[in-house]
Amino acid sequence: MTTSTPTEQTTGGAEQTRHHIDLTETYAAHNYHPLPVVLASGEGAWVTDVEGRRFLDCLAGYSALNFGHGHPRLLARASEQLRRLTLTSRAFYNDQLGPFAQALAELTGKEMVLPMNSGAEAVETAIKVSRKWGYQVKGVGPGTAGIITMHGNFHGRTTTIVSFSDDDVATADYGPFTPGFVSVPYGDVEAVAAAIDDSTVAVLFEPIQGEGGVVVPPAGFLRALRELCTERNVLMVADEIQSGLARSGRTFACDHEDVVPDVYVLGKALGGGIMPVSAIAADRAVLEVVRPGTHGSTFGGNPLAAAIGHEVVLMLQSGEFQQRARVLGERLEAGLRTLLGSGLVGVRVRGLWAGVDVEPALLTGRQVCEGLMERGVLAKDTHGSTVRFAPPIVASEEDIDLLVTALQAVLEEALASAR
Ligand SMILES: Cc1ncc(COP(=O)(O)O)c(C=O)c1O
Secondary structure (H helix, E strand, O other), X not given: OOOOOOOOOOOOHHHHHHHHHHHHHHHOOOOOOOOOOOEEEEEEOEEEEOOOOEEEEOOHHHHOOOOOEOOHHHHHHHHHHHHHOOOOOOOOOOOOHHHHHHHHHHHHOOOEEXXXXXXXXHHHHHHHHHHHHHHHHHOOOOOOXXXXXXXXXXXXXXXXXXXXXXXXXHHOOOOOOOOXXXXXXXXXXXXXXXXXXXXXXXXXXXXXXXXXXXXXXXXXXXXXXXXXXXXXXXXXXXXXXXXXXXXOOOOOHHHHHOOOOOEEEEOHXXXXXXXXXXXXXXXXXXXXXXXXXXXXXXXXXXXXXXXXXXXXXXXXXXXXXXXXXXXXXXXXXXXXXXXXXOOEEEXXXXXXXXXXXXXXXXXXXXXXXXXXXXXXXXXXXXXXXXXXXXXXXXXXXXXXXXXXXXXXXXXXXHHHHHO
């Protein structure tokens, strides 16, 4: 039997790529269908593969890399903490969690935070806290707490979370599912109002649906939802895991309508693209329902995660990244709009975050991404012929222009061969 080491080298460019793809496909479960590129390093908005080819990263780890690959400030803070203390568990206090929690509470305007790791764990936390708040504070009947969710949602992959997904691929053969959820059309406040009953404890929603294809709700929806939740004593729980932390051009996507939810659910960019760091933020009246032993995670709030998360919060304080996402996003939107009617049938942009719908008869989203890859741009399709673009916010104006030019070339080639 032969064994390989992580530094093992094979010869030849394309052979290296083949080698790593074969290893991955043989030994790692096939729960993803990656583009055939093997990345080896990254800096800022750019990544390099094992063949030495450079690509503009227009997925940015589904917005986990808002600050780009290897941001010097984040790397410095992480390496310093790596050498000092990485993990304590919450059986003991550590000197990083308190300052991080305070900074994140201040950024969100909330009184407390509860740190976890992955996004799905933070969503699970929000669900558990909402239910407990429902029983202990609102006073709903035992075992009846209901949560309203939205069609087309994506909140993660746990069994409970896929219980309210309407994506057949994500749910097939994973039942039985968790009860207690009712789903209504996204952006329809009247449907939410009609679905609320005496046992409703929360409305869980994405202020912009990322996986859905960067779907922005109708203007006024967030504000109307805020009013409704207040009026009916239901928690407004905003999953800002993908939309938050500067991606949309504001710190939170809810800021676009000056709305403050009862619970923020955060993840992805909170870990600076270095490690999974997630959290929920809420006021004491909500978060104090959690008592010792009732919820937790071995890694949640670990000192390395807290140090990185704290640095992320500090980086967001000046508004520099939010502003940059707005400016670059305007440039991206202007470029993408020129392609409407020339292969694109839909363009949705919020900050540096775009979803484009390609003429379905022309190309699938996957084919668009393959064509972009050949032109040095990495992106990810979502349903059907929709592709989303979320370059790191540290990208340059030239990078944004390159993305538009590459997409134009892919569409032109397809249009020419369709003629
Ligand atoms: C809005 C939203 N919520 C939750 C999640 C789940 O996060 P994770 O993959 O870290 O569990 C995602 C991931 O894409 C997301 O976009």
